[in-house]
Amino acid sequence: MTKKLLLVTTCLIFSLLTGVLALYAQQPGITTSAEPQFSAYTCTFNTATSRAEIRATLIDGTGSAIPPESATFSVSRVGASAPLPPDAAVVTAANPRAPVQMIIVMDVTSTMPLEQVRNALLNGLLAPMPFEDSVALITFAETPSAISQFYNDKNALYNDLLFTLSFQDSPNHLNDAILAGLEATQPNSPTRQVVLVITDSTPQAEQATQEELITRAQASHTQIIPIALHNLSDTPDDEALFALANATRGYGYAYDGDKRSEAIEAGLTNIFGRVLNTLNSEVVISVDLTGQTPDETGFIPFDVTAEPNSGGTLTDRVSCPQPPAVVDPNSSENPLPQFAVASPMWLKVRASTIPARWKSRCSHSISFRQMLNLCSGWMMKSLQKARKPFSPLTRRHLIRGVTRCALNFATAAVNGSPPRQPLTCSLGACST
Known part of the structure; x- marks a missing residue:
């Protein structure tokens, strides 16, 4: 092969690969909830630095992460007239991010392309997730299943649960299944909590309302990330699912593209990869608690505000624990409580x-x-x-x-x- 022919061949291969990657990146048929979101989901006390650490994520209207240097952050005690001084609230990118606790709520009604969904879920999300992330599964058709154990080994989750899934020809109880996932979350959890919903259904029969789901998710600071799949047999309610995402500071996706099996799997793999990128885009806000006292709940509440350079203001509220008590070696007034x-x-x-x-x-x-x-x-x-x-x-x-x-x-x-x-x-x- 001559050098000229080799160069032409190399350029042709590069062009083909570029085209394939561009097609994969664009994935026609994918729509999103399209609202920027800021969520401050956990606060813990770092004994090494003697400061509270608020963990949060900031994404733009396309679902892409906004790095901390592209936004201005401020922290205010709830009820205070002014934010804390800049040196009392320092923002950095999390490296590494904190572990996530995820509950997958999966539709197994007869219209779901289960093989494509589980393959995309494994390749786009589960396989690249850090081992420290824990994942549980709830399936639903006529009734929600019991929640599984939480898995750190995602291959074991796939082999034990996803690989053996089968269809159920029945009406769906989508909202009841989402509620079951939310009931497994905890208020003031030190771990970020996410409910990932995968469905091609619109809720049928009498079940939990949209308002109940939003109230329960907000109480435990749980983000709902819905993925709506449009196929030849069923049509999900994108508007309702996106409203859930926006109200819980999550982000919603819908696939309504090519209905061939390989296209559905590629589209879902793309979406799951974007979900993982959102999970990975964490910032840490280190807060000096000097002079801060807890409220009647025993926690210290803060309003956290993010102002992206592109415009807009987003605010969330989070409660931080008190610093641990300091032991005075020269006093013994009270015994340790039981x-x-x-x-x-x-x-x-x-x-x-x-x-x-x-x-x-x-x-x-x-x-x-x-x-x-x-x-x-x-x-x-x-x-x-x-x-x-x-x-x-x-x-x-x-x-x-x-x-x-x-x-x-x-x-x-x-x-x-x-x-x-x-x-x-x-x-x-x-x-x-």
């Missing part, structure tokens, strides 16, 4: 790491030091969750309390029998 472990805990102890008199009563699994960490962690959580400040505790009493707590757990390993009741812990010990 608190209860929510459910019975079965812990095993490595016998070589605890006093000889306990060895005959212990099994082998978790070290005594790890047990100390668990007990001290529960004690600190009780302080953080308290609705009013406690007087400082002495370091000596705190150490003695967590040590006795850990030793009490060691006794629970007698004869290999786990404790039958929740464990109640106080400064002196833990008991059933």
Whole structure:
């Protein structure tokens, strides 16, 4: 092959590849909810920096991320007349972003192209998702299924659940299924929560209303991301689904393009890839809580505002936890308040790491030091969750309390029998 022919061939291949990629990027037949969105969905306290961290995402009308340098952000205490000073609210791109908890609500009525949907879901979203993201599944036709466990291993999710899906020839309860997904979310969760809805249906029969879904999603700061699939047999209600997305600071997509199987799969793969890009576009707003006190709920509420350089103002509200209590080694006015472990805990102890008199009563699994960490962690959580400040505790009493707590757990390993009741812990010990 001559150099001239090689050059022409290379150019032709490049042109073909460019055309294919451009076609894939454009994906005719895809429409979106087309509203810019700003969502501040979680706030946690970073003990390393002694600042609260608000995590948020900002996207434009096409669903593309707006980087933090292309917008101006401000944070205001709810009810305050002015925002915090710029150095009290510092914005950076999240690297890496925080894990996401996603619930997929999938239509399995007889008109859904399940093979194309699950292939696109695996290749466009699940396979490239970070392992730390957890995903659960709810399917629906006449009734919603029970929610599955949350999977970090997305291949296991595919093999256990998606690969075995089958059609159900029945009316659909789309809104009831979305509500079931929202009921699995938690208010003030430290994890971003997303409900991804995949459907080709319009709600049939009497079921949960649009207003109920929006109220429940807003209460737990859950983003709804609907994907409407138009095929030859059924037509979803794009307007209602996009309204859900806009009201919950999510983003909606609809595919109404080529109805051939390979085109549907390519279009959905494109959409799922865009969903993942939206999830990855996270910013962190580091907030100095000095001088901030909690309200009656025990949290510190802030209004967070984003003003993109392209224009417009978007605001969301988020509640931040109080900083953890500081222990004063020179005071011992109050004992540590009692608190209860929510459910019975079965812990095993490595016998070589605890006093000889306990060895005959212990099994082998978790070290005594790890047990100390668990007990001290529960004690600190009780302080953080308290609705009013406690007087400082002495370091000596705190150490003695967590040590006795850990030793009490060691006794629970007698004869290999786990404790039958929740464990109640106080400064002196833990008991059933």
